[in-house]
Amino acid sequence: MNFYSKFFLILILSIVPLHCYRNLTPKNQKESILDLSNVEWESDVPINLSSNWEFYWNELLEPSDFQTLSLVSVPVVDFRPWTNLEITKEKFPAKGFATYRKKVKVQKKSDPIHLELYFSHLYTASKVYINGKLEVEKGKVSLDESQIDPDRTNTSIHIESNQEELEIVLQIANMSFYHGGPRSEFLIASPKQMLLFKSKSLLVEIFVFGLIFGSALYHLFFYFINRKQRSFLFFAFVCITFLIRIPFLNSKSYELFFPVLSFDFQTNLLHFVNIATFLFSISFLSELFKPYNYPYVRYTFYIGAFFACFTPLTPVSIQHYLNLIYIIVYLVLFLIFSIFLLIKYRNEAQGFYFMAMGLFSLAVFCFLAISLNYYGVQGGLYLIIGYLFYVVFQSASLSQYFAFAIESRANIEMRLHKESLNALSKQRAEMQLMVHDQLGANLTDLKVYVERLISGLNKSLNETFGLENINQRVVSIIQSLRNQLLYIEDLNLIFENFVTGIQLTLLRRYSDVGREFEFVPSDEFVSYFSQIRITGKNQSHFLNIFYMLYEVCTNDIKYGKGESIWNLHYSNGEFLIHQKNLIRNSELIEKVNPELKSIKQRLVQLKGRLHVQIEAGIYELRIYFPEDRSIHF
Missing domain, CATH: 3.30.565.10 (Histidine kinase-like ATPase, C-terminal domain)
Known part of the structure; x- marks a missing residue:
């Protein structure tokens, strides 16, 4: 199996549901009562109760109301936002409130039993009653829209009961978000199995967080040792924005270290993080493809970021729509621009395939997460996996790019050095030839002239003028010159061998x-x-x-x-x-x-x-x- 086959296999396996729980297919689509009396709670994985809930629109019913309420022709729906329901020809508006009800038979006889319910944040305030008792209220639920207070935290409810059946009544109210109603999974299990489920999800988040954190440090380190490679700096900032988002997704792990933050604060914080992500991402691409300047694309992102900074000042009723539109539009624009650069400059783009796979993974998982969240399914973990694939492949791409840059620089330096050596060698050869031809010839002529004088004069005159000493000095100078010329040749040879x-x-x-x-x-x-x-x-x-x-x-x-x-x-x-x-x-x-x-x-x-x-x-x-x-x- 080649590399690309392995990649697509991993991608397909990643798209398979990542949560360790069991979905049940109801036998009767119009029956809200579920029989789980045969479940071995201590050994079975959590069970998802996301199907067959009684639905009461525009009513906030207490458990006592069901004793006198006529249950004829009550709609039975899935545990999804009411904005996605099609019970009637007209769709339900996002603003409003409703009651959901479900009965679950958890054991065959009345024995003490300890179970746990777990579900992620709803849209957007909720109350949960178990067997007539109020167990938890997230935010504030009210018939008065102005009194509704949204909440964005996950919910765990421990149930200690000796009854055979659980009656779950869920009140939900929404006044600001573009969706209203329940979302994601509604799980039931023993505390032991639920803890194992939560731990697995948290371990995946910690693993991804650690890898991205390491990648951010790695690229920051490379930037500090090579300040000219600003693409490493911007990619490190992109990783940091991912790191900020991860604790607010899926398990909401930030609650382990900080007080619970309000719904509005989390919404605005993540919105500004999204703006920073797009700005750093487009800066990263601009630095990576610096010779090919597209200022209008950058200005488009800058203008979009400028206007997006003011969406928190808009009315709450449209703020979330504007945030969603900003994410979708600029995510699509970023992907299109990235693909355009990769295709047009694929010969120059080192790490092309790694970058392409990173962008493909990001696109698949981001749109998958957005789509799932829109239809009321938990998509946070898919988004986290998308971040992981993007960071891993982009890191590999940057490493290949940096290695190519270093190799190219080394080759240029080597060529320059060879040219320098060749120029120096030619200069030495010319100098050697000039010294040999001019100075050497003159010294040789001088030696011949002195020898002729010595042979033409008598011995006493030779001694008087010291011609023998002069001749010896000339011979010594010629020998010294010869040695220096040979020394130059030796230096040339040293650079070769x-x-x-x-x-x-x-x-x-x-x-x-x-x-x-x-x-x-x-x-x-x-x-x-x-x-x-x-x-x-x-x-x-x-x-x-x-x-x-x-x-x-x-x-x-x-x-x-x-x-x-x-x-x-x-x-x-x-x-x-x-x-x-x-x-x-x-x-x-x-x-x-x-x-x-x-x-x-x-x-x-x-x-x-x-x-x-x-x-x-x-x-x-x-x-x-x-x-x-x-x-x-």
Whole structure:
């Protein structure tokens, strides 16, 4: 199974209902009494009582009212907003109130039983009676619309009863929201099973929250170490807006840490969070596709955000409609603009497939959550999963984009460095040729002229004018010039092959003084330097090594004799240069040891150390210095 097949499989499995509860199909669609007397409450998962509720429109009935009320032709409906019901040809308005009633047989005989009811927030104020007793009131329910106080919290009711049957009476009133009535699931289970159900939902939220929080920190960290990549900053802010929303969805986990917030406060807070999400999202896209500027799209989002900031000042009766319209319109616009950028610049857009899958997941889960919520089904967990998919795929896309940017920058730097090296090499070659052709030719002419004078004059005149000394100085200057030209060649070779360049440089120096030279680098030493390319960033490090070895050779030529043996090793991130030779005068060597000062100065820069041993006329020098791992990056 390839990557894309796995992705769509995961997506399909995610769309499957995520809650661990059981739905029941009623045998009689017009019967509100449900028989659950055969349920093993301690072991069975929660049961959803979302079907077959008696519905009494425009009435707030007390449990006692049902004793005298005629129940002929009472509508039986699902546990959904009354704005979605079609009992009559005309739909019910959002404003109003109603009573829902249901009977559940929970056991076969009258024994003590402990159960729990759980449902998420309703639209928008509610009262719950169990067997004639008021158990909970969320907000304030009233026949007077001005007295209705909305509430946006989930409800848990513990029931301790010895009766066989539960009578559930639910009063709901709404005066401001665009939906009215119940929503989501109405669950019943033992306290143990209900706690397990809530814990599973909460664990999913904590898991998603942790991943998004980690992604936000990750992208903030990358922004702070590379301030030019502002797309990482805006994406981190998008993640933060998701983090603010998650505690207000599904389980309402914010209630574990903060006092319960009012319905209006939560509505306005989440509305402003939505505005921030769209602004940061469009800024993220603009930074990601910075070379392709679309200011009119950005201005559209800015203007929409500006007007959306004033919707909390509008009448409550239309505020929620405006908030919903703003979310849908700008979510669609954001997705269309994102898809447009991806398709048009797919060749330039690194991480194209990850970004496309992230947007597809966000679109599917967001519209699924909005649709479910609109029809009265809990969609909060689907929205959370949508956030997760979007953040994960966008993080992968950004990582690929950043890796491509780093690779491109490194390639550009490498090309520039190669061009610099080629230009420097040409400059050295031209300088070498110029010095050789002009200065070398003039010195050679001078040498020939002096030799002719020496041969044409008698010995006394030669001694008077010191022509032999002049001739020797000319020969010495020519030799020095030759050595410098060869030194330039050696430097060129070092940039191409470091080990070979060092070997040839030392070989020429020892050959000039008539000494033998043995150069033995280990395989690890050769392999290390063959894998490292000298660039502008690590050039000083390699030149330090070269000049240090050059000075070691100089000291050996001055005070040593016979064959000079060089062993070069590399092991476990450390280099060892072991140089050994005979010495002409042990006492002199001990006096001039301070001449190692320049070598020690080089070693300070290389963070190394040295050890000198003189025994039986043999001089041994060991130089240790660590590998500089920074030159690899």
